[in-house]
Amino acid sequence: MNAELIAVGTEILLGEIVNTDAQVISQGLSELGINVYYQTVVGDNPQRLERAIREAKDRADVIITTGGLGPTLDDLTKETLASVFGKKMVLHQPSLDRIKDFFQKIGREMTPNNEKQAWLPEGCTVFVNEWGTAPGCGFEADGKHVLMLPGPPRECNPMWEQCAKPYLYPLAGGCIVSHSVRVFGLGESAMEDRLHDLMASMTNPTIAPYAKTSECFARVTAKAATEPEAEGLLAPVVARVVEMLGADVYGVDVDSLEQVVGDGLRSRGLTLAVAESCSGGLLSKRITDLPGASDYYKGGVCSYTNEVKMKLLGVQKETLDRYGAVSAQTAEEMAAGVARILGTDVGVGITGNAGPGASEEKEVGLVYISVYFQGERITRKTTNTLGRDRVRNQAASNALDLIRRKLQGVL
Numbered sequence: 001m002n003a004e005l006i007a008v009g010t011e012i013l014l015g016e017i018v019n020t021d022a023q024v025i026s027q028g029l030s031e032l033g034i035n036v037y038y039q040t041v042v043g044d045n046p047q048r049l050e051r052a053i054r055e056a057k058d059r060a061d062v063i064i065t066t067g068g069l070g071p072t073l074d075d076l077t078k079e080t081l082a083s084v085f086g087k088k089m090v091l092h093q094p095s096l097d098r099i100k101d102f103f104q105k106i107g108r109e110m111t112p113n114n115e116k117q118a119w120l121p122e123g124c125t126v127f128v129n130e131w132g133t134a135p136g137c138g139f140e141a142d143g144k145h146v147l148m149l150p151g152p153p154r155e156c157n158p159m160w161e162q163c164a165k166p167y168l169y170p171l172a173g174g175c176i177v178s179h180s181v182r183v184f185g186l187g188e189s190a191m192e193d194r195l196h197d198l199m200a201s202m203t204n205p206t207i208a209p210y211a212k213t214s215e216c217f218a219r220v221t222a223k224a225a226t227e228p229e230a231e232g233l234l235a236p237v238v239a240r241v242v243e244m245l246g247a248d249v250y251g252v253d254v255d256s257l258e259q260v261v262g263d264g265l266r267s268r269g270l271t272l273a274v275a276e277s278c279s280g281g282l283l284s285k286r287i288t289d290l291p292g293a294s295d296y297y298k299g300g301v302c303s304y305t306n307e308v309k310m311k312l313l314g315v316q317k318e319t320l321d322r323y324g325a326v327s328a329q330t331a332e333e334m335a336a337g338v339a340r341i342l343g344t345d346v347g348v349g350i351t352g353n354a355g356p357g358a359s360e361e362k363e364v365g366l367v368y369i370s371v372y373f374q375g376e377r378i379t380r381k382t383t384n385t386l387g388r389d390r391v392r393n394q395a396a397s398n399a400l401d402l403i404r405r406k407l408q409g410v411l
Contacts, residue, residue: 001171002035004060006052008068008077009151010043021066021149021156028165032172033223034062044074053084057144062168067151069134071113077148078120078137085141087121095126095135102133127163131155138167145171177230178221179253181241184401186248188216194244198237205237213390214397215257218245247410250401257400258286264407265296270345270374274300274399275313275338277325278352278367283396298342303334313337313349326353326362328379331370339372347372348399352382354391367395371402378402378411 005026007019019041026036038059042052049068056063068077082089096118103110117134120126127136132155138147147164149156169175183191188211192199195218199207205222220238224230242249251260265272274283284300287293301312306325309315314337315330323329331349339347352367353359363383370379382398384391405411 001033001061002037002059003029003062003064004056005036005039006049006056006063006065007039007041007151008044008049008065009041010045010074012041012067013043019066020153021151021160024153024157025064025066025149025160025164028160029168031176031178031221032165032168033176034168034172044068044076046076046080049076049080050084053081057084057142060144062145062147062171064147064149064164066149066156069117069136069148069150071111071116071134075116081146081148082121085121085139085144085146087123087139087141089119090122091115092118092120092126092135095120095128098128098135099133125167127159127167129155129159130162131158136163138164172223174223174225175227175230176221176223177227177234178219179234179238181218181220181238181245181249182215182251182254183217183245183248184215184250184257184397184404186216186245187211191216191218191245191248195241198240198244202237205233207237207241214394247405247408250404250408256286257397257404258290261400261403261407262287262290262293262296264404265346266292268407270296271298271343272296272346272348272403273298273338273342273344274348274350275309275334276300276302276348276350277304277309277334278354279350279392279395280304282392283348283350283399286396286400298344301338301341309334312341314340324360324362326351326360326366326368328368328370328381331368332372332377332379335370335372335377345374346403348403350395350399352391352395354388354395356388365391367391367398369395369399369402371399371406373403373406376406378406 005022011017012019022039029036040052042049065077068075120137124137124139129135134150136149136159192209205220208219222230222233281302287297303309306320313334315333319329331351334349335347349370353362355364365384367382384394
């Protein structure tokens with residue numbers, strides 16, 4: 001079975017926003033075993049949208065649109081799809097009631113054009129929008145399955161997961177289950193090299209490597225008649241993948257390094273403080289993005305200058321004079337210093353040169369990360385020439401990875 005995605009919105013064509021909806025939906029379709037051969041982006045123009053829909057109708061079994069479900073005149077996705085598939089538009093009263101209730105709750109008057117969002121193709125399955133006002137929907141006509149989702153990712157992504165994917169489950173011809181083995185410290189090519197023979201020998205489950213910023217993951221997917229059967233197929237393969245990738249695996253089906261570190265600190269009753277220079281508070285932000293971080297995170301110091309490193313963290317002037325601010329020695333004194341002044345079990349020190357210019361005759365992208373862990377010091381040197389943002393993100397991730405390895409006993 002093949003699907004085609006059509007993103008509707010002139011703002012995407014103008015480069016004002018990035019179409020992240022397509023990434024989420026395509027990944028989900030892959031998990032369902034539904035192929036995606038075409039993705040189309042079309043502006044808010046009914047004639048061009050109709051042509052795109054008719055082309056998709058000729059070559060796909062499933063058509064999924066995102067965007068164009070709002071209250072304005074240029075939101076014409078529903079109307080155009082209904083016209084192409086010969087469907088009558090009707091008022092869906094429960095959706096209208098929800099829209100009215102939404103505006104009442106926020107204390108604003110509902111303008112008449114908002115009623116447009118409650119008009120849907122007759123006989124469709126309505127996807128209730130718990131995250132906005134425009135409902136989505138799905139219907140079958142002319143042997144095709146058509147799904148419409150709102151454009152904003154904060155609405156599209158949860159509606160896809162909670163409404164559209166379950167709608168498509170019967171089309172998948174069974175149950176498809178996936179697990180993600182998350183990896184840090186190993187590149188995508190190196191990970192694939194380790195798994196190559198196993199990947200080549202597998203047909204069900206399958207193993208697919210993916211790369212993300214500063215990390216990778218291997219998705220293991222199985223198809224079976226029922227979920228327990230799929231899980232039975234997956235369990236030994238996931239265990240084998242974890243074994244082959246070793247200490248670079250930081251978790252299975254986890255959200256992030258910071259989640260793993262936070263859970264590990266909390267379970268052991270340990271506390272954390274960080275001292276950052278070149279990362280400029282990014283590590284603190286990632287840690288505190290998680291609800292409940294106050295269980296283990298006491299605070300941080302953004303020591304961007306040598307003066308702050310000395311006065312607040314106790315970094316020795318002799319260390320700075322001899323080794324420089326960008327050095328393993330300075331990172332170690334920062335980590336121990338922030339743990340001491342904030343009274344924590346674990347301290348992190350990050351210092352480096354994120355660029356764009358050289359500093360202290362140290363090359364751009366050179367970073368030292370040190371972790372003070374209950375009296376023990378672990379320091380890592382990293383280099384990255386892919387730009388300031390990548391240097392800072394990699395530094396924060398490496399700090400989390402060092403803590404993670406200590407917590408998991410693999411360092």
